[in-house]
Amino acid sequence: MxxxxxxxxxxxxxxxxxxxxxxxxxxxxxxxxxxxxxxxxxxxxxxxxxxxxxxxxxxxxxxxxxxxxxxxxxxxxxxxxxxxxxxxxxxxxxxxxxxxxxxxxxxxxxxxxxxxxxxxxxxxxxxxxxxxxxxxxxxxxxxxxxxxxxxxxxxxxxxxxxxxxxxxxxxxxxxxxxxxxxxxxxxxxxxxxxxxxxxxxxxxEPRAGGGSLLGPLSSPGMKTVAIAAAGFGVTIGFVEVAVPAAATQAGNAPAGGLLLGLWSVSSVLFGVYYGTRPWPRPMHLRLPVLLAGFSVLVALLAIPTSLVGLALTLLVVGTLVTPQATAHSAALELVAPPGTITEAFGWVITSVTLGLALGQSVSGQLVEHVGVWSSYLAATVAGLLIALVVYLRRHTVRVAAPVAAVPALV
The missing domain is CATH 1.20.1250.20 (MFS general substrate transporter like domains)
Structure with a gap:
């Protein structure tokens, strides 16, 4: 199309x-x-x-x-x-x-x-x-x-x-x-x-998965999407602490918020384009590939030695933020039990939020005791490990041909 x-x-x-x-x-x-x-x-x-x-x-x-x-x-x-x-x-x-x-x-x-x-x-x-x-x-x-x-x-x-x-x-x-x-x-x-x-x-709608305290999270595919969302949150959490810390160390603390805003700008712009050319097409591959790609890009943030270089690198890294968020949302249609879609999206929010909290807390320790660069590399390692888990569970997100054939934007 x-x-x-x-x-x-x-x-x-x-x-x-x-x-x-x-x-x-x-x-x-x-x-x-x-x-x-x-x-x-x-x-x-x-x-x-x-x-x-x-x-x-x-x-x-x-x-x-x-x-x-x-x-x-x-x-x-x-x-x-x-x-x-x-x-x-x-x-x-x-x-x-x-x-x-x-x-x-x-x-x-x-x-x-x-x-x-x-x-x-x-x-x-x-x-x-x-x-x-x-x-x-x-x-x-x-x-x-x-x-x-x-x-x-x-x-x-x-x-x-x-x-x-x-x-x-x-x-x-x-x-x-x-x-x-x-x-x-x-x-x-x-x-x-x-x-x-x-x-x-x-x-x-008639509800499925409601007999369990976990609701839709009792579905194996839903667990896989939640793990992917948590990995997304963890990786971003590392960066959200490390970037302001880098700005502070450079003597320009107010620039931290502006720098994080830059990766959101590229995220929005590339997100619109990615919606018209999603890759990989199969959702069971898209979830681990996007998380792994994002994690690798985050490692680039350890290279710049100036705030200008960091800003340019953040523009590159931000390109894979929105594609992940939209993939998580679209995947719910494939894995959430009938009648649980709103709660299923709530579990995605929960996973991202808890991932953010974990990433931020570990990043703060690394920034203070090791160095800002270590936080970026730790984010990459954590993201790749979680992407591997998602890949190993990819079979839980596979769907029948009529659904898989939908030309999804996300």
Missing amino acids: SHSARLADYRAALTTPGARGPVLASLVGRLPIAMVGLSLLLYVQRATGSFAIAGMVSAGTLVGVAIGSVGQGRLMDRVGPTRPLLGVVGLFALFVTAGVLAVEAGAPTWLLVLLGFAIGASEPMIGSASRAMWTRLVPSGPVRTAAYSYEAISMEVFFIVGPALSGLLVAAPWAGTGVVLGAAFMIVGGVAFALSPTIRRYRP
Whole structure:
């Protein structure tokens, strides 16, 4: 299929009857997805004067997101997205308010960490519901996979804009401005998405895999996708600590965020192109090959001796970020048991989040005790080892010919 025809698939997905309202609402609700956690970290650090306390609160938020994404997904699969989303939006507003009041009152660290966990767990998983929406709006084929590609690309854009807004708003007269503004966007977008006619008409599908506590993760293929997503998170986690550390050592700490933004830019641009020319075609090979390729590219980051060189290398490395995210999303259609797609996507979010936390924690130790270069090489080794595991489990993602023949964008 030609390049222009594939771009037409993107247009067809976004102009599908019933899609406009939820798409716009999800844009508003997901814009601050990378903003709330970072703004909370900066706010706590500014209020307490301690990066250690701020880091603990941030870790609590990440764990909350990891747990909440699965729980919310399971509820949405069973009763539809509207009621669960409205419920968690109310809890999210309550916990953000309590968190801000606790920070202003100088509450003890344990309480701040607990509230951070509650904020993360109640963060409305609009992305999971939005991704699942496309399985009902458009038939299986290139238009649906174009929709999945759009979901991943838009998330990358949010991960560029969110941290930038956080950095600007922390300089506002009140350091909590970013937390409140980000939460407000998430609340408004979440309510609008949940109440849109398309989402309210959702009726749960017959559910499989629900007899197990792990739900869709009881599927062997789902485990393989989760492992691939965790490897993706681990590798990125190493880099997200090492790059700011390199900027700090070079005497230009503010450049760290800008440098990470660069790889998101190339990720978005190449992600659109890759969507029209995906390789390898078979999903059971695409998952390990993309992770292995990304891991090898990360090793290149150990070479540059200047921030300019690091910036150029990050542009190269970033090209394989969005293709992995879209592959994880598309693979769910092949491995998730019927009626569990929202929870399955929640497991992907959980896997990436836990991978990020692991990669960041190990990277911090390596940067401090060995050197920045060691973090990049450790990321490569970890990514390649996990890619090998995914490759050895590739048979669990194989599908029957009618499904495999779909010309997927991702």
